[in-house]
Each structure stands twice: as C-alpha cells, then as structure tokens.
Amino acid sequence: MEDRKAFIVGISGASSSGKTTLARLLRDVFPNTFVLHEDDFYRAETELPYKDGLLDWDCAQAINIPDMKRALEHIRAHGTFPSEAVWPFVDSKEDQNSIGECPVPNAAIIAARAKVSQWLQPGHPGHSILTTSNLRICLLDGFLLYSPDLEAGGIPSLLDAKLFLLVSKERATQRRERRDGYVTLEGFWADPPGYVEKVVWPNYAEAHRGLFRDGDVEGTLDGEVLRGKGILAQTDRGLDVDMESTFNWAVDTLMRELEKAFGKEGGRVNA
Template sequence: MDDPKAIVVGISGCSSSGKTTLARILRDIFPNTMILHEDDFYKAETELPTRHGFLDWDCAEAISVPDMEAALDHIRATGTFPASLDSKEDQNSVGKCPVSDAKIDAMKAKVAAWVQPGQPGHALFVERKLRLCLFDGFLMYSAETAGAMKRMDIKLFLLVSREKATQRREARDGYVTLEGFWKDPPGYVEKIVWPNYAKEHAWLFENGDVEGVPDEEVLEKAGISVQTGLGLDVDMETTLEWAVDLIVRELEKKVQAPL
C-alpha cells in the first residue's frame, strides 16, 4: 500500500501473557491509537472444533481469518474500523493495572516530547495524520495467519511460562461471546490452551521449546521482536518500556523511508 492511513502493531503471545493489558496501556500513551482484537473474529460456537471433549476456542479454526485480513486491509486503507466490527473483547472484565502511575506518566511524557514539532513523531502523527492500530491476539504468528502477518508493520511477541499462563487464565472470570458467556471448564488450559500455543509457536524457539530460548535468526527473518536476556514472565513495567521504545524506534524508520 503506497499511502496507508494506519500503522499496524501486532502484539501476540500465549493466552494470558499480557497482550491486551499492554495494548490498553499503549493506547493511552500514543496519540491517534486504536485497538483491534483477534478475539473479535471468533466464529460462532456451532462452527468451533471439538478436542478432548472441549470446544476449542484456542486454535486457528476458531477464527475467521479472511474477515480478520479484510479488517486489517480496511484499517490500513482508511485509518478506521470496519462499520461491521462489534468488539466483544472490550466487554470483558479488566483487572487491576500492573503498571504504576509513575511509569505510565513517564512513558506518556516521553511520547509527548517525541510528537512535538521538529520531532519524528510529529511528522507521523500530526503532519501525516497517521493512526496506530494495536492488534492483539493469541494466534497471529503461525502458518494459518501468514496473511495477517504480512499486514502488520511491527510485530511484538510476549513470552510467558506455562505456570504463569495457567495461573492467570484460570483466575479469569470468563469471556463474552457471540452467544453469551464462556468460562473455561476444568482441564481446559492443560488440554487445549497450552498444547495449542506450544504447537503453533514452536517454530519461534530453539529446539521447539516454547519455554526455552527464542530463535533469534528465525525471529529476525520474520520481523518479530521479543524481550531477550530477561527470561520468561517479565514484569509489565519492563515490558511496557520495551514496547514503547521499540514502537518509537520502528516508527522513526518510517519517517526516513516511504511507507
């Protein structure tokens, strides 16, 4: 696209790795920013596959990938959401923010200075009037979603341990769906969530171990950024600062080169 109206930032990782939390904080830090949720492209329950006796919400077959790709095309072309998009994710409960007000204020001040006249951010957000679309989802860097990956300008991947992901997921109240409300049945994380995550993301890690070492060569080739050298379960304050710096750095490249 020669003249996109929005830059898409993908934020992916295992369920409960902090994707949506990070996206919501970033939306308050960067100007002209909106959030698109992969969860808003779920198919109806009657179309979901069944595995181990459970409805499987955590696989590519549960997502309408063509609708997701069409929405990304619309956002990049117009800087707006498709009129037909009805977010269910935004109706889910939000827990206590894991980032201090002081850290958020510091990041807001940093970005505010970056968008002042004469700064790179001003050229993007004020002169070009670009919007930033934060696109969060549990399954965005896989063979099934390769088309969506091509539509992302910046790609972040959040790491998490099996123990932490399970703990966070099992603590959730549940999820608003097209049909009403879904709460994970006992054993769902163990049988569905984690195995699906490990299977789809093994290609991003050395020896296919999603709790092991990220494969930097593979990640670089795919244009996916992760926090390296900090292990799993990095606190959200550190993750937020990393994400802000990365997004600013990548956006500055777009000031120097055609979009």
C-alpha cells in the same frame, strides 16, 4: 509511494501473556491509536472444533481469518474500522472482558506519556510522523498472529511491527484461571476444568514451536527465525518479564519502528 493511513502493530503471545493489557496501555499513551482484537473474529460457537472432548476456542480454526484480513486491509487503506453495518466486531466483545487491575504503576504511565509527548514536539521525529499527519496506529492483539495458519492467511504481511510477549506455562495458567470467563457472541464462556492443560497450552506450543530453539516454547527464542519474520521480543529478559518493563520496552520499540518505517523526518516509504 503508498500514502498509508494506518500503521498496524501486532501484539501476540500465549493466552494471558499480557497482550490486551499492553495494547490498552499503548493506546492511552500514543495519540491517534485504536485497538483491534483477534478475539472479535471468533466464529460462532456452533462452528468451533473440539479437542479432547472440550470446545476449542484456542485454535486457528476458531478464527475467521479471511474476515480478519479484509478488516486489516481496510484499516491500512482508510485508517478506520470498516462500517459497523458490515463488520459487527466494531462493537467489540473483547472490550467487555475485564483484565483486572492495571499491573503498571501510574508513575510509569505518566513517565511514558511525557516521553511520547516530547517525541511528538516540533523538531522531534514523532512530530511529522503522527502530529502533523493523518496517520493512525492500530494495535492488533491476538494469541495466534504469527502462527503458521495465520501466516498462510496473509495476516503477518499486513502488520508493520510485530511484538511477541513471552510467558511461562505456570504464569499463564495462574493468570487464566483467575479470570471469571469471557463474553461471547452467544453469551458467556467460562473455562471448564482442565481447559488450559488440555487445550490452551498445547495449542500455543504447537503453533509457536517454530519460533523457539528445539521447539521448546519455554526455552530460548530462535533469533534467526525472529529476524526472518520481523518479530520483536525481549529475548534477553527470560519468560516472565514484569508488565512495567514490557510496557517501557514496547513504548521505545513502537517509536523506533515508526521512525524506521517513515524516516526520522516522517517521510513516507513504500509499504
């Protein structure tokens, strides 16, 4: 039996699908929870490839996958970030990026906190899973977590729960174009004209077509494929689900997945 120190939750989807917003909301609702960002494993700008004459930040080749795997292995074994002296991502660049005003009403957040608080009380499943144990929850958000390249790098196998957020090309483009830019290792990056159309969306479609029927990333998810990969999504809600509904779904899903992993009485299981 493996005494795991962390339960790692992947939150993936296209750029601007709400991954980081959801991760931060869940962190503020569940105790003993911290966020790790795929973006903090970007390679140096000088190492990035080009696509259609534009620097490509939105492909697997831009991510240091071996470093991400080693970090996840450490978190799984120890329940903490690796030493800051060794792993510079502890000083997260992604956390310096604004995600704008919270799209979930405060009343919904308060209600979710109350639900989780009740679940953590004696006599309820969460009490032995989180309250009386040293288990921590790590939320890993990233746009490529279930892509073939990261699968080949062993990333999905280190995730205990895998959430996937859907978004239409139109909505993703609107959200991304409202952003000022991104803090990087070298300074600051702002999308050049045409970046979403030429780089972001084509890369997302190529990396995720295998999850959808007929390869259409604005169509219907393939339930059989999702079950085979252990990926959880709101398959009955369409593409552009509001963040409040997504948040409530994620809270319920995370509680359920923790109960499945550790048993309703919190007993350890093999990883």
